[in-house]
Amino acid sequence: MSALQKFIASARKLHAEEKDAAKRWEKMIPVLQELIADPAVKEQSKSWPACRQSDRAQNLLFYEDPDYKFVINGLIKDPRSRTQIHDHAHNWTLYGVLDGRETIERYERVDDRSRPDYADIQQTENVKVGPGKVDLVAPYQIPAEESGEERTVAIIVRAEKAGGFLQGRYDPATKKYWQGYGPEQIPYELK
Numbered sequence: 001m002s003a004l005q006k007f008i009a010s011a012r013k014l015h016a017e018e019k020d021a022a023k024r025w026e027k028m029i030p031v032l033q034e035l036i037a038d039p040a041v042k043e044q045s046k047s048w049p050a051c052r053q054s055d056r057a058q059n060l061l062f063y064e065d066p067d068y069k070f071v072i073n074g075l076i077k078d079p080r081s082r083t084q085i086h087d088h089a090h091n092w093t094l095y096g097v098l099d100g101r102e103t104i105e106r107y108e109r110v111d112d113r114s115r116p117d118y119a120d121i122q123q124t125e126n127v128k129v130g131p132g133k134v135d136l137v138a139p140y141q142i143p144a145e146e147s148g149e150e151r152t153v154a155i156i157v158r159a160e161k162a163g164g165f166l167q168g169r170y171d172p173a174t175k176k177y178w179q180g181y182g183p184e185q186i187p188y189e190l191k
């Protein structure tokens with residue numbers, strides 16, 4: 001059984017057994033850690049194509065579960081590229097670093113949410129991470145990720161496929177808030 005097949009089997013078992021979403025996603029952390037520790041997965045990832053970062057980002061789509069709807073995505077960033085500051089709406093997200101070192105940021109909203117196009121956010125975290133790191137992003141949390149001098153590869157597991165619903169975007173300089181569709185899903189076969 002490949003590391004990917006093993007991951008899918010374990011994730012499906014957790015989805016069948018643990019009905020509490022917060023607990024389930026905590027329990028998914030070591031399962032993803034095991035997948036990104038697999039040398040064969042890392043070797044394969046060397047040929048994965050880079051994903052565009054713009055208002056509409058891209059993710060490679062490796063797998064969508066037919067029953068539980070979770071998906072496995074790849075996010076490959078060229079050196080010196082960064083994601084927007086964004087949220088994932090209601091979607092639970094596990095972000096696992098497979099290759100390269102990158103910076104993971106987290107922001108908190110400090111305004112009263114009374115103005116539709118306005119959001120005041122403050123950075124609460126800015127950590128340099130490397131292969132093996134798994135970051136759990138709960139619904140409506142606000143992350144951004146930035147590659148440094150290296151190409152970076154992340155495997156992302158989401159509760160459901162992104163792209164079909166609106167997610168928040170934030171610009172701390174202008175305090176602008178807007179929404180856009182999540183990453184475009186590029187089907188990619190993983191062995």
Ligand SMILES: [Fe+2]
Nearest residue numbers: 086087088143
């Ligand atoms: Fe994200």
